[in-house]
Amino acid sequence: MKLPTHVTVCEVAPRDGFQAIHEWIPTEKKVEIVKMLASTGLTSMEITSFVHPKAIPQLRDAEEVVRAMQDQQEIKLRALVPNVRGAARAIDVGIKKLKLMLSATDSHSLSNSNCLVKDALEGMKPIIELAQKHDVAVGGSISVAFGCPFEGKVPLEKICSIIEHYQSLGIHEVSLADSTGVANPQQVDHMLGVLVKQFSSVTFSMHLHNTRGMALANAVAALQQGIVHFDSSIAGLGGCPYLPGATGNIATEDLIHAFEQMGVRTGVNEARLLAVARQVKDMIGYDGGSFLLQAGPCSQLHQKPTSQQKLG
Incomplete structure (x- = not known):
């Protein structure tokens, strides 16, 4: 199995993880968690979303959280923005990379953004123009790319059309x-096999949720297609509040541990990351299904039996 030698993992708990938690997380606790994550060797983080406070009340302190991270030069911060107003807020507070919101289906787009896909695409141009004016990078996204809870499987032709529009x-x-x-590994392999070949100038990343326990298998399928950019969330936190049955992202500690076990380097300190995951679990009050928090890493050995036990 030929795999890339190195990957980049972007931590998305401060955005995707926190948005799924209904009980208010004090700003100082958010900042503490973000700074702990930055101490693990992670080099990329989706720190928040500049959405309307009524849409995602948990992220109403986006500016304060970003300002508190201005001294953290070793980690690149990006923010999710739904519109020009959100982009302006992000840029004003110092964000240097924006991530656009877009759904693959009209049903999810209406649920998540209150507009059709074509309208969302048309609304991106002013965001991009504003970002260019301020020398801020912009990346695209396609939610429910592998299947929508309202419409089912998304035709690959539709995904290609959206990517062409992005280009x-x-x-x-x-x-x-x-x-x-x-998603399942066969589907991921097929879709990426087409997209990587058809859009050779596009850098693709994977944002995987572990709702049905297949996120790690899907990550490996993506690795085999040469994908080297992945999103994940500490302790497996996450889930879109506008999607029925949505649960957490693949846990960062699970993804990092698996990649490192396969010889795929991440640049992350595994021991420090697991310690942070435990702290975050304690601070938040639960985890989203992290396997490493349950079993520990493969290197964790247990005491050998001291003598043969007699049976019967």
């Missing part, structure tokens, strides 16, 4: 999101 806007980074964890 026409000058966007050459696209995140493919399995937003409710419906």
